[in-house]
Amino acid sequence: MSDNALPPSSAPTRPEIKRRRIRLSLVWLVPIVAALVGLSMVVHDWMSVGPKITVSFLTAEGLEANKTQVKYKNVVIGTVTAITLSEDRTHIQATIELNNSAGPFTRADSQYWVVRPRIGAHGISGVDTLLSGAFIGADAGSSNDTAKDFVGLETPPPVTFGEKGKRFVLHTDDLGSLDIGSPVYYRRIQVGQVVSYDLSKDGKGVDIQIFINAPNDQYITTDTRFWNASGIDVTVGAAGLKVDTQSLTSIISGGIAFREPNYSPDAKAADENAEFTIFGDQQTALAPPDGEPRYIRMRFNQSLRGLVVNAPVDFLGVNIGRVVSVDLDYDPKTNTFPGVVGAVIYPKRLGAANDKLQQIAGGGTDDEKSARILGGFIASGLRAQVRNGNLLTGQLYIAMDFEPTAPKVAYNPKARPLEIPTVAGSFDKLQEQLQAFVDKLSKLPIDELVGNLNGSLSELQKTIKQVNGDVLPQMRGTLKQVQTTLTTANESLSEDSPARQQLGQAMDEVQRTARSVRVLTDFLSRHPEALIRGRTGDAAPGSYKAPSSSRAIDLEPQQ
Amino acid sequence: MNGIPFAHEKGVVLCHTCGYVCQEDAHECPRCESPVHKRKPNSITRTWAFLIAGLIFYIPANLMPVMYTSLLSNNSQNTIMSGVLEFLESGSWDIALLIFIASVVVPCIKFLVLGTLLITCQRRSRWAMRERSRLYRFIELIGYWSMLDVLVVALVAALVQFRGLSTIEPRIGILFFGLVVVMTMFAAMSFDPRLIWDAEVEDV
Numbered sequence: 001m002s003d004n005a006l007p008p009s010s011a012p013t014r015p016e017i018k019r020r021r022i023r024l025s026l027v028w029l030v031p032i033v034a035a036l037v038g039l040s041m042v043v044h045d046w047m048s049v050g051p052k053i054t055v056s057f058l059t060a061e062g063l064e065a066n067k068t069q070v071k072y073k074n075v076v077i078g079t080v081t082a083i084t085l086s087e088d089r090t091h092i093q094a095t096i097e098l099n100n101s102a103g104p105f106t107r108a109d110s111q112y113w114v115v116r117p118r119i120g121a122h123g124i125s126g127v128d129t130l131l132s133g134a135f136i137g138a139d140a141g142s143s144n145d146t147a148k149d150f151v152g153l154e155t156p157p158p159v160t161f162g163e164k165g166k167r168f169v170l171h172t173d174d175l176g177s178l179d180i181g182s183p184v185y186y187r188r189i190q191v192g193q194v195v196s197y198d199l200s201k202d203g204k205g206v207d208i209q210i211f212i213n214a215p216n217d218q219y220i221t222t223d224t225r226f227w228n229a230s231g232i233d234v235t236v237g238a239a240g241l242k243v244d245t246q247s248l249t250s251i252i253s254g255g256i257a258f259r260e261p262n263y264s265p266d267a268k269a270a271d272e273n274a275e276f277t278i279f280g281d282q283q284t285a286l287a288p289p290d291g292e293p294r295y296i297r298m299r300f301n302q303s304l305r306g307l308v309v310n311a312p313v314d315f316l317g318v319n320i321g322r323v324v325s326v327d328l329d330y331d332p333k334t335n336t337f338p339g340v341v342g343a344v345i346y347p348k349r350l351g352a353a354n355d356k357l358q359q360i361a362g363g364g365t366d367d368e369k370s371a372r373i374l375g376g377f378i379a380s381g382l383r384a385q386v387r388n389g390n391l392l393t394g395q396l397y398i399a400m401d402f403e404p405t406a407p408k409v410a411y412n413p414k415a416r417p418l419e420i421p422t423v424a425g426s427f428d429k430l431q432e433q434l435q436a437f438v439d440k441l442s443k444l445p446i447d448e449l450v451g452n453l454n455g456s457l458s459e460l461q462k463t464i465k466q467v468n469g470d471v472l473p474q475m476r477g478t479l480k481q482v483q484t485t486l487t488t489a490n491e492s493l494s495e496d497s498p499a500r501q502q503l504g505q506a507m508d509e510v511q512r513t514a515r516s517v518r519v520l521t522d523f524l525s526r527h528p529e530a531l532i533r534g535r536t537g538d539a540a541p542g543s544y545k546a547p548s549s550s551r552a553i554d555l556e557p558q559q
Numbered sequence: 560m561n562g563i564p565f566a567h568e569k570g571v572v573l574c575h576t577c578g579y580v581c582q583e584d585a586h587e588c589p590r591c592e593s594p595v596h597k598r599k600p601n602s603i604t605r606t607w608a609f610l611i612a613g614l615i616f617y618i619p620a621n622l623m624p625v626m627y628t629s630l631l632s633n634n635s636q637n638t639i640m641s642g643v644l645e646f647l648e649s650g651s652w653d654i655a656l657l658i659f660i661a662s663v664v665v666p667c668i669k670f671l672v673l674g675t676l677l678i679t680c681q682r683r684s685r686w687a688m689r690e691r692s693r694l695y696r697f698i699e700l701i702g703y704w705s706m707l708d709v710l711v712v713a714l715v716a717a718l719v720q721f722r723g724l725s726t727i728e729p730r731i732g733i734l735f736f737g738l739v740v741v742m743t744m745f746a747a748m749s750f751d752p753r754l755i756w757d758a759e760v761e762d763v
Contacts, residue, residue, distance in 0.1 A: 031608050031615060034612035034738075038616070132634075
């Protein structure tokens with residue numbers, strides 16, 4: 001039927017119209033469905049809208065409102081919706097709308113940083129962002145508090161939340177060349193890195209937080225020693241020149257190394273956040289623990305040039321401490337400037353000897369015990385002495401030795417720091433010995449010796465005169481005689497002397513005789529019958545014409 | 560007015576399908592058997608319903624992103640207005656204007672015009688009746704062109720698919736926009752322009 005808006009003119013239709021007006025037309029379902037769809041989307045949106053946070057960065061480089069995404073493990077967890085400058089214009093504020101599921105990322109210790117391409121000492125990262133543009137990396141914290149404003153990190157955090165491993169705190173005097181991300185080495189293998197650092201609360205040192213990755217964190221024990229492996233360690237000491245380094249990376253970016261001492265019987269795995277001290281180098285790190293230091297003082301009446309702070313203090317050749325101060329004092333009585341040397345000694349470095357001494361020393365505090373022990377030693381001649389450690393560099397060290405001949409000195413066990421009597425140094429001692437030698441020399445009876453020597457010398461003079469007067473003229477006559485004899489001999493042996501000529505002739509004769517004899521024997525050996533029958537005509541020896549060679553004999557039958 | 564009697568005076572109705580004049584109380588045309596009614600049934604209610612549905616859909620159509628572009632892993636999602644602004648900022652104001660007219664101005668004009676027509680008809684206003692019927696014809700005319708946006712998005716999303724290099728995908732906003740167009744077209748269809756002139760009859 002009709003439902004037009006015209007007022008019905010006929011009475012019977014009027015009630016029908018009223019009924020129709022009450023009944024809802026089905027067409028209204030369309031806007032209702034539309035509204036429901038819209039409403040459901042609004043509700044869905046409202047449900048999926050997560051918390052809104054602001055993160056401040058130093059620069060908005062690479063960030064873009066409504067475009068830059070916030071990612072955790074490369075999953076999008078939010079979007080940057082606005083970027084504004086802070087009021088003081090020192091940094092920017094990025095407003096981030098997180099997803100509904102990103103609730104943990106509002107924890108107060110969550111971290112945000114911008115992932116950009118980076119090239120550093122530790123490598124290259126974020127290359128994929130060259131094409132896709134920067135994004136904000138996020139890491140949820142573990143705190144129970146939530147926050148709305150965060151301070152973004154300028155560099156990505158080296159350790160992501162939930163990574164397996166342990167954190168430890170290291171104390172050191174200064175940071176050196178360490179930085180966040182500096183490697184931590186164990187036997188020269190990188191097992192962790194520096195996570196953060198800050199000044200200790202009293203400002204007298206630096207607390208470094210390191211993170212050791214999972215399987216290797218078990219090697220950190222309660223007895224582990226850490227040392228600074230930064231850069232190249234060049235030391236010139238009493239022991240000479242020493243160069244040490246860990247790896248090329250650690251030269252550039254610094255590093256920490258750790259190791260447990262070879263003998264650590266009751267070491268247990270260290271707890272999370274255990275605290276350690278960083279030593280300067282491996283040697284001191286691995287040395288047995290020094291224990292409590294004891295301060296001592298020494299006065300030297302000599303120049304202390306070459307004695308520096310940190311010079312070693314030896315006890316019978318064992319390094320038991322180091323010099324901490326070198327000062328001058330003034331003594332008005334003698335008007336001299338004695339040098340006052342302060343040093344620390346570590347009784348534990350004596351090892352077994354220390355344990356025994358502690359037992360013997362009896363009761364009282366450690367200080368009193370040390371004083372008593374030292375008193376006993378001084379009574380039996382313990383003296384400190386400045387010695388030359390290195391002739392090249394002229395460095396000095398303090399040596400403590402027992403010197404039984406040393407004069408007795410008064411010892412005050414109540415004085416703090418304990419004062420140890422001294423004896424002169426090695427060079428001074430050399431002087432003393434020289435002095436003693438010279439003294440001995442001066443005691444010799446030199447005058448007497450010289451008198452005796454004079455007498456002996458005049459005797460010698462007399463003897464020489466006698467020799468000159470008597471012996472020499474006789475010698476000259478003899479020599480002349482010898483000369484004439486030799487001249488005669490020369491003359492008789494000269495080339496043209498008659499004796500020589502006669503001798504030559506005699507020799508010729510002998511030669512001829514010998515030849516005749518040879519000819520005869522030859523002849524006889526060929527003609528033995530000649531001895532009986534005499535010489536036959538054909539067997540006549542041609543001795544006279546033949547040359548003096550025996551071969552000529554063969555020619556004789558042809559003649 | 561000009562002496563030609565009104566149909567209701569004679570107690571007849573016109574069959575819209577074949578133009579046959581039927582009795583006023585006939586339910587279907589005796590000639591072609593199509594339903595016969597004096598005015599479009601429930602016209603104002605239906606128009607209101609579709610108009611309101613269209614208005615409701617118009618909100619998410621503008622707030623939700625209509626297109627997702629990824630060019631060399633540089634991703635962005637655009638709503639209609641952000642697309643317009645992007646074109647305007649990049650200097651192509653003509654394209655921006657085109658999109659703006661097609662997707663913002665036209666739907667808004669439809670809502671306004673249909674709303675005005677409905678209210679004036681309900682109040683039986685005799686104000687500017689000829690202009691109002693002209694407006695109605697205009698609405699029917701531009702109705703076809705409102706689907707331009709949807710077509711563009713569908714076409715571009717189908718064409719630009721180069722995996723790693725660049726991808727364009729439609730987003731939920733364009734669905735709502737399409738629904739807005741459909742709803743406004745339904746609303747325009749279910750409105751009977753003869754209602755404009757019914758106000759005249761009563762007073763005559």
